[in-house]
Amino acid sequence: MNRRSALTLFMPAIAMQQIKLPKTIRVAMVGLQGHPGEVLGPAAAIPGIEICALSEPDPAARNGAMRRGPAANAKVYGDWVAMIDREKPDIVAIGNPADERARAILESARRGIPWIAEKPIANTMAELKAIKDAVAKRKVGFSMLLPMRFAPEYLALKAIVDSGALGEVAQISAQKSYKAGARPAWMRSRKTYGGTIHWIGIHMIDLMRWASGREFTEVVSMQGQVGAAAGIGAMENTTATMFRLDNKGVGTLHMDYYRPESSDTHGDDRLRLAGPGGVAEYMAATGVTLLEAGKKSRVMTELPQGGSVFVDFLRALYLGETQVLSHADIFRTTEIAIAARDSAELGRVVKL
Helix, strand or coil: CCCHHHCCCCCCCCCCCCCCCCCCCCEECCCCCCCCCHHHHHHCCCCCHHHHHHHHECCHHHHHCCCHHHHHCCCEEHHHHHHHHHCCCCCCEEECCCCHHHHHHHHHCCCCEEEEECCCCCHHHHHHHHHHHHHHCCCCCCEEECCHCCHHHHHHHHHHHHCCCCCCCCEEEEEEECCCCCCCCCCCCCHHHHHHHHHHHHHHHHHHHHHHHHCCEECCCCCCCCCCCCCCCCCEEEEEEEECCCCEEEEEEEEEEECCCCCCCEEEEEEEECCCCCEEEEECCCCEEEEECCCCECCCCCCCCCCCHHHHHHHEEEEEECCCCCCCHHHHHHHHHHHHHHHHHHCCECCC
């Protein structure tokens, strides 16, 4: 693919389009926290997906999901293990708190049931190893809810890098800034939340690696809670993480829960990629911009078609297509997210 085609046409990504499934796909949902809409949305749009059952202790989350079309007739279970055994679903969608997620993944994998889970899939390196072993033993299909990778803006940044316009990416800068808002009880406890670097940082860690084409070799983080809004409990509201790239370049990620409640949007996500050929970046205020050496800055108006992480999973599972969010990327991104959080707690650089 030459530079001109990458920057003006962009190759379309996996689209949220109608796909023909070989049978009715029965999905059981273990927890409805985080990003359940990434499963419920496609289930409402694509014929042949049935939300057959769900288990969620929070009545507000449960009732909210059941008001939506695809989950309206789902059977409700208090015991999610019994739900899986009785319903024998084709897929288990997992969206429970961080300290319970690995167990649900392992129970699904050991039964040979494909799963798609909230991120990160593990809270510790030991949990991650157990998951790797379980899916390898049963050869189970799986995915993780990282929807930002399928957004047009980040697909555009990756296309720019792949075109060679920036040369070798050597500097990556990323940001996530959110409103604190009213947080559910599981997020206010460190045990069930897992940490801000762990919970929201993994989105940008994935995008930084994937869009740049670079690997991370070591990480160091700092985190804290300063001037916390009422109701966020133990959540860290300010963090900073630095990564050493495999080409000796540097990546930085800073995150906060300081975005004013008066803001028009909940979050302000930004990603900047720089190399000897120029700079490409995305922020909501300016869109995707490209500044190449010897040229004027321009806004990229033709973006790729957005996609869906759940549709990506379905295509791989039932149509034999290559999964865009690969198993290797899922494991590696989770490993880095855990290490980045652990670095802040240990107070030292962690090798990757």
